[in-house]
Amino acid sequence: MSFYAKPLKIALGLAVIAGLIIVPMNFNRYGLFILSQWAVMSIAAMGLNLTLGYAGQVSLAQGAFVGIGAYASAIMTTHGWPLPAAILVAIVLSFAVGWVLGYPALRVQHHYLAFVTLAFSTLAFLVFRNESWLTGGIYGISNIPRPHFFGLATNKPLPFYYVCLGSLAIVSLAVWWLIRSPWGRAFMALRENPLRAQSLGIDTRRYTLMAFAIGSALGGVAGALYAPLTQYIDPVPFNLSLSLDLLMMVIVGGAGFYFGPFLGAMIAVLLPEWLRFTEGYYLMLYAVAVMLLLIWSPTGILGILDRYLAERRTRAASALRAVAKSRLETVQ
Amino acid sequence: MSAVLEVTDIKKSFGGIHAVNGVSFDVREGEILGLIGPNGCGKSTLFNCILGQLTPSGGEVKLDGKAVTGLRPAELNKLGVSRTFQLLQVFPKLSVRENLILAGQEHQGNMASRLVGRSDAGLTDAANQMIGFFKLDHLADEPAGGLSYGQQKLLDAAMAFMGGPRLVLLDEPAGGVNPSMLADLKDRLVAINREKNATFVVIEHNMEFVMSLCSRVMVMAEGKVLAMGRPDEVRKNPAVIEAYLGH
Numbered sequence: 103m104s105f106y107a108k109p110l111k112i113a114l115g116l117a118v119i120a121g122l123i124i125v126p127m128n129f130n131r132y133g134l135f136i137l138s139q140w141a142v143m144s145i146a147a148m149g150l151n152l153t154l155g156y157a158g159q160v161s162l163a164q165g166a167f168v169g170i171g172a173y174a175s176a177i178m179t180t181h182g183w184p185l186p187a188a189i190l191v192a193i194v195l196s197f198a199v200g201w202v203l204g205y206p207a208l209r210v211q212h213h214y215l216a217f218v219t220l221a222f223s224t225l226a227f228l229v230f231r232n233e234s235w236l237t238g239g240i241y242g243i244s245n246i247p248r249p250h251f252f253g254l255a256t257n258k259p260l261p262f263y264y265v266c267l268g269s270l271a272i273v274s275l276a277v278w279w280l281i282r283s284p285w286g287r288a289f290m291a292l293r294e295n296p297l298r299a300q301s302l303g304i305d306t307r308r309y310t311l312m313a314f315a316i317g318s319a320l321g322g323v324a325g326a327l328y329a330p331l332t333q334y335i336d337p338v339p340f341n342l343s344l345s346l347d348l349l350m351m352v353i354v355g356g357a358g359f360y361f362g363p364f365l366g367a368m369i370a371v372l373l374p375e376w377l378r379f380t381e382g383y384y385l386m387l388y389a390v391a392v393m394l395l396l397i398w399s400p401t402g403i404l405g406i407l408d409r410y411l412a413e414r415r416t417r418a419a420s421a422l423r424a425v426a427k428s429r430l431e432t433v434q
Numbered sequence: 435m436s437a438v439l440e441v442t443d444i445k446k447s448f449g450g451i452h453a454v455n456g457v458s459f460d461v462r463e464g465e466i467l468g469l470i471g472p473n474g475c476g477k478s479t480l481f482n483c484i485l486g487q488l489t490p491s492g493g494e495v496k497l498d499g500k501a502v503t504g505l506r507p508a509e510l511n512k513l514g515v516s517r518t519f520q521l522l523q524v525f526p527k528l529s530v531r532e533n534l535i536l537a538g539q540e541h542q543g544n545m546a547s548r549l550v551g552r553s554d555a556g557l558t559d560a561a562n563q564m565i566g567f568f569k570l571d572h573l574a575d576e577p578a579g580g581l582s583y584g585q586q587k588l589l590d591a592a593m594a595f596m597g598g599p600r601l602v603l604l605d606e607p608a609g610g611v612n613p614s615m616l617a618d619l620k621d622r623l624v625a626i627n628r629e630k631n632a633t634f635v636v637i638e639h640n641m642e643f644v645m646s647l648c649s650r651v652m653v654m655a656e657g658k659v660l661a662m663g664r665p666d667e668v669r670k671n672p673a674v675i676e677a678y679l680g681h
Contacts, residue, residue: 284539284548284555291525291536298523301485303511303540303597 200318
């Protein structure tokens with residue numbers, strides 16, 4: 103069984119990637135928009151998964167970092183800068199702000215940290231709304247251009263979907279690298295047992311700040327793509343409810359699982375579309391589904407899978423032990 | 435023999451309670467110093483003050499003659515001071531090998547190399563050696579949470595040695611460990627002490643374990659040092675008998 107597991111996983115991964123590239127080719131404009139939105143939200147949720155899922159630092163401010171990235175991108179690209187430069191600025195800016203927001207986490211944890219980040223979220227929203235000389239205030243910023251890459255325009259939905267998908271691929275690889283590096287192990291140690299981590303030389307201060315900064319930077323990347331995706335931004339999408347949505351994506355998908363954010367973003371972005379036939383009942387159904395899921399499996403959807411696999415491994419191991427024991431008895 | 439650790443007049447109070455009330459001692463290079471005393475006499479608080487987990491209310495800690503009072507635990511660990519805790523502190527979801535890699539990784543390279551370099555920080559061989567040394571070979575890939583209590587205790591101790599420390603403070607390593615595994619543990623500690631020239635301070639209630647392992651024993655009572663000396667001397671000390679047996 104385990105002999106085939108790795109090639110099977112690779113084949114499945116390639117099939118999903120091929121599907122994401124080929125299937126949307128005959129999607130309509132709206133379908134492509136939804137799928138692009140999924141890619142963008144996956145990036146933001148992956149950032150939060152790093153901060154919350156791996157490093158265990160609660161944040162209710164991820165939506166604000168999407169906003170910071172979106173405004174940086176909108177302001178720069180409407181002034182003629184290319185999108186890659188805007189993404190870079192969005193990364194640097196949200197990394198720096200995320201680093202600073204990490205400082206309270208060195209003193210407060212859990213619910214208290216949630217409140218600190220919630221306050222920051224509100225603050226960011228007020229800046230987006232009130233500093234109209236920079237952000238256009240409640241009128242927002244419109245006519246945000248989509249980029250040209252090597253002479254190819256991406257202003258049609260399909261090419262821009264590929265821009266989002268390509269960015270998601272790059273971020274996914276980077277995050278995969280990060281979590282299997284010693285940093286990923288240190289983040290996990292920070293979440294599981296900070297006291298022991300310190301005694302093993304793990305600089306918990308620095309890793310806490312890094313967890314915040316990197317997670318926030320990914321929020322910035324998502325925002326920098328969100329602006330050219332919608333081509334118009336105002337402060338409303340970046341209020342607290344986006345932070346809560348992103349938190350929900352991470353929790354529902356499975357916090358601390360690599361594929362959790364992809365799944366969580368899929369549910370949060372696509373489920374409303376699938377449940378459209380229920381008309382006004384969509385939100386109620388969604389709420390009930392989330393409640394039931396979290397009662398059944400507090401570790402999210404991937405938590406269910408993880409439990410199932412762990413059980414199977416235990417069963418296989420005890421079967422092996424039984425066989426070994428019976429052989430031993432036969433020999434005697 | 436020079437002193438690795440010098441502790442001078444360390445005090446720690448919680449409100450009106452003087453948990454540690456002016457303790458001074460030194461630990462000589464290569465020795466195994468036992469630290470015993472009734473429950474609540476301040477042994478663990480003293481450890482936490484030395485290791486920077488608590489800020490002492492007064493006094494000084496010197497490592498190799500340099501003041502290290504008030505350094506953070508991670509900084510002290512980088513200087514070669516390691517510890518185990520009274521309660522088990524392994525990472526249950528990580529495998530035995532990964533626990534050991536985690537325990538050593540911050541002693542390899544710098545922040546940047548730990549990000550872009552190898553995911554095992556080049557420690558797989560060292561971890562395997564440690565696994566072999568503590569006879570945990572058959573469990574190397576098991577999640578640490580699935581091990582028996584005694585095995586986790588061994589892993590916990592092994593983790594303290596991954597960074598190649600000069601000084602290790604062990605807080606009740608024998609607590610809850612069955613006799614045969616205890617013999618293993620003692621054997622391994624003595625081997626590391628001799629081969630790596632690592633210096634130990636061991637808090638322990640198991641008298642037999644302390645008396646046979648340690649070259650010197652310090653006895654604490656009510657936040658103060660009651661006696662210090664060779665195990666056989668301390669055992670005969672009337673003040674020690676008094677503190678242990680009560681009035």
